[in-house]
Amino acid sequence: MSTAEEQTLARVALTWLTEPGTWSVYHLVDRLGPVTALDLLLDGGAPDEQLRATVAARSAGGDARAVAAEAVTRTERLGARIVSPGDDEWPARVDHLRRLRLPDAQRRVDTQTAPPLCFWVRGCWPLAEAFDRSVAVVGARAATGYGTHVATELGYGLADRDWTVVSGGAFGIDAAAHRGALTAGGLTVAVLACGVDRPYPMGNAALFDRIADTGLLVSEWMPGADPLRPRFLIRNRVIAAGTLGTVLVEAAARSGATQTTHRAIALGRPGMVVPGPVTSAMSVGAHELLREYPKARVVTGVAHVLEEVGRIGGDLAPVPRGPQRPVDLLDDDTRSVLESMPRRGVVGVDVLAARAGVAVRTTLRKLSMLEEMALVVRREKGYALASPPTRRSSRDGS
Amino acid sequence: MSTAEEQTLARVALTWLTEPGTWSVYHLVDRLGPVTALDLLLDGGAPDEQLRATVAARSAGGDARAVAAEAVTRTERLGARIVSPGDDEWPARVDHLRRLRLPDAQRRVDTQTAPPLCFWVRGCWPLAEAFDRSVAVVGARAATGYGTHVATELGYGLADRDWTVVSGGAFGIDAAAHRGALTAGGLTVAVLACGVDRPYPMGNAALFDRIADTGLLVSEWMPGADPLRPRFLIRNRVIAAGTLGTVLVEAAARSGATQTTHRAIALGRPGMVVPGPVTSAMSVGAHELLREYPKARVVTGVAHVLEEVGRIGGDLAPVPRGPQRPVDLLDDDTRSVLESMPRRGVVGVDVLAARAGVAVRTTLRKLSMLEEMALVVRREKGYALASPPTRRSSRDGS
Structure with a gap:
């Protein structure tokens, strides 16, 4: 049996040898494990001519194992x-890519959609937790003032309700979200x-720094x-695949x-579209999508987005997680209170009770319990989450 | 058997006694004919208490038959x-209201949706022909510059392709269309x-005059x-019901x-919606509709609208018309040429051939034939439709 380090090294070497998403590599790893797959x-x-050629071409440029070792350092x-995969903080939902099939796919990018072999992550939050209650907000780089405004509002509103906002870090809509x-x-x-050490585009450098400080920079590339x-x-x-729904x-x-x-x-997640003026070239793609995909849903604000992902969130909720956590043992009210806590900052008891839909007296009782369990801490103006409950353990596991 | 005049008089009296759309009245007329229904x-x-009360209340204000006679004069x-109904120019499509059922209807206006008993019409075109290839463009009175622009473009584009633009004559979107x-x-x-003699709103008086000159003012009210x-x-x-589809x-x-x-x-016609900025209160209803009715379609311009009504137009095409008209005897090419003629004005042979998708030589041959049939007239710069082919006969029939 190979060690965790050897396995990680093999995964890194494999992502260097072929681009992420390649099914044949993914299947090999699935069958043989990363170390044996790499050796093979x-x-x-x-197993196929094209992959052999790709591996040979890459290998001509360097030794995969040495490149991987350097990347790890x-x-x-x-x-x-x-x-x-297998780490505590692996975001299980991306493995749903296993079942992604795009009808009429022709281009490589549409046929080679296998789950990632590994992620590089910069930032403190455990990756799985960050993705747990997350929504993607994506769109044009050359966004209009309208689009930027709407994306900013969505990003703010989702985050304010403790949803993680996932995007691609590009100019325009991504940056606004x-x-x-x-x-x-x-x-x-x-x-x-691209690599998490040199996030692109450079013009968003300050933004990337802020994201790395309080959120995450994630990549499949070394x-x-x-x-x-x-x-x-x-x-x-x-x-x-990592999010519960995507808003365009x-x-x-x-x-x-x-x-x-x-x-x-195609993954069965809500595909949500913010419409815009039909006179705007920057909304043509959004309206096309609404016309072509009957399942695409019109959304005009955070409430609509939450309606969609709330539903699917319910469906997908019991993502298998290895060991049972204390949270799994809580009664409904206590769990509501805990889940209504803001990710960051302090919340007053009244506000929390209203959010959780639990009576104030009950909320107070549950909060003392949660305090005893070291899941929340009392502050001057209310309560805050204790430092992320699984952060330490997840990082130890990676 | 009552005369046509007596029947018309009875229909007029009936529309005065109860508001249009009342099913019990419609069913009575259907079973007994308008004259006997009125007598009853x-x-x-x-047949029901409410209708008896309505009739009694209205009759207290005047003699229905006398009011009707005055209205006819x-x-x-x-x-x-x-x-x-039964007149040559009766727009058969409105009778599809017979099968309109609105689930969860509560308000009178949603439950009482029977076909009209008769129409008042001002303008030269036969009503049925005007509605034949027609699209409704409707929307807010307090329209924005954006909405007005889009409605004007749609109205222009549809009319330019020989579709009749139907709307309600209101300020804002209606007027723009x-x-x-x-x-x-x-x-x-x-x-x-309201009555076709005093179209509302007064502020659109000049517009109503232009519509009456070249199009139609239509009403169910005397x-x-x-x-x-x-x-x-x-x-x-x-x-x-009168149009092949409605654009909001x-x-x-x-x-x-x-x-x-x-x-x-609900009638199985395309319900089309032009999206707008989600930041605009004037698009909230449009987006709501897209969210609530999966069958509502996003359209962003004339091409999309024609795609929708073209399809349904094909389905509904053989609207039963009483007597056979000369046009029904034409071969496909000739009919294409005739149907590609602009409703108003002159068209060059080349343009006409391109529109009809018929070779220029064939187009010329078919045009001479149509000229002989007195359906088109030759002008200096091309051809024009002869004065509306069925106008005279339809008016005689009304």
């Missing part, structure tokens, strides 16, 4: 981490198409990796953001 | 006409909720009738225009 590929034993030096979430003091995740054009489209499947704010005809929304719909 | 009602023989003096159609030299129909508030909603079912451009939450679109959908 490097020995020229790839570089990751540690950065203060980033590598998260693999991240910024809205940050303004609300909420959690936001940028899923990148530090130093370039944001090659196809990678944005490869990356989009993770945004769609503005998109020109046939844009990358509409592709993310397609993937969400 | 005036003798206190209404007044109609003639106006140069208007009364069109009844009518104006767009008039600008294109096309046919437009205002379906009113000359002199007031635009009472509930009548707008009663009227809406005719807009929805802008609407505030729960507005009358969304109600017209509901009715179109």
Whole structure:
């Protein structure tokens, strides 16, 4: 049996040898484990001609195992981490990509949609927790004032209700959604198409710094990796699969953001579209999507988004998590109170009771209990969550 | 057997006694004919208590037969006409209201949706022809610049492709749609909720004059009738049923225009919605409709509208028409050429051939044939339709 370190190293080498999403590699890893799969590929034993050629071409540029070892060192030096399937903080929902099939897929990016082999993560939150209650907000880079306004409001409103806002860190709609979430003091995740050490675009550097401080920068590519054009489209499947639903704010005809929304719909997640003026070129893609996909839903604000993801959230809720956590043992009221706590900052008892839909007296009783369990802490003006309950353990596990 | 005049008089009296749409009256007329139905009602023989009370209350204000006789005289003096079922120009499609059932209907206006008993019409075109290839464009009175722009473009574009633009003559979206159609030299129909002699609102008086000159003013209410508030909603079912589809451009939450679109959908017609900025109160109703009715379709321009009504137009095409007309005897190419003629103005042979999708030589041959049949006339720069082929006969029949 190989060690966890060997397995991680093999996964890193495999993501370097072939682009993420390649089904044949994913299936090999699934069957043989990453270490044996890597050995097989490097020995020229790839199951198909194309993969053999790809591996040979990459290997000509360096030794995969050495590259991987260097990447691991570089990751540690950065203060980033590598998260693999089986780790506590692995976001189980991205494995639903196993069942993603896009009818009429022709292009590589549409046929090669396997789950990721591993993630690079920068930021403190456990990845799985960050994605747990998350919504993607995506859209055009060349957004209009209208789109930027709407995306900011959505980002703010979702974060304010303790949903994580996931996007791609691009100019325009992506940046507006991240910024809205940050303004609300909420959690936001940028899923990148390049290394987490050099997030693209450079013009959003200050934004990326803020995201890394309070949220997460996530990538399937190792530090130093370039944001090659196809990678944005490869990356989009993770945004769609990692979240409970995707909201498209503005998109020109046939844009990358509409592709993310397609993937969400194909995965059975809500694909939500904010309409716009029909006179705006930046809403053409959004309206096209509404016309082409009967399952795409019109949303005009946070309330509509929550209506959609709330429903699907209920359906998908019992994501299998390894060990039982104290939270799993709570009664309904206590759990409501705990789940209504803001991720960051302090909340007054009255507000909390109203949010949780639990009587104030009961809320107070449950809060003392939660305090005893070290899940919340009392502050001057109310209560706050204790430092993320599983953060320490998750990081130890990665 | 009563004469046509007696029947018309009875229908007029019946529309005065009870508001249009009342099922019990419609069923009585259906079973007994209008003359006997009127006799029965005036003798206190209404089949239900409520109808008896309504008839009694109205009759206290005057003699129904005398009121009707006066209305007929007044109609003639106006140069208007009364069109009844069975007349050549009766728009058969409104009788599809027979099968309109609105689930969960509570209010009178939603339960009493029977087909009209008769129409008052001002304008030269035969009513049935005007409605034949028609689309409703409806929306908010307090429209924004955006909505007005879109409605004008739609009105223009539809009229330019020889579709009749039907609307309600109100301020805002309705007026913009009518104006767009008039600008294109096309046919437009205002379906009113008051007498055709005093179209409401007064502020649109100049517009109504232009519509009466080149299109039609239509109403279920006799000359002199007031635009009472509930009548707008009663009227809406005719807009929805008379056209091949309804386009909603802008609407505030729960507005009358969304109600017209509901009715179109309930009748199995395309209910089309132009989205708008989610930041605009004037698009809230439009987006609500898209969210509530999965069958509502997003449209962003004329091409989308034609896609929808073209399809349904094909389905519904063989509307039963009494006597066979010369046009019914034409071969496909000739009919294409004839149907591609603009309703107004002259068209060059090349343009006509392209529109009809028929070779220029063939088009020329078919045009001579049509000229011989007195259906088209040759002009200096091309061909024009002869004065409306069935206008004379239809008016004789009314």
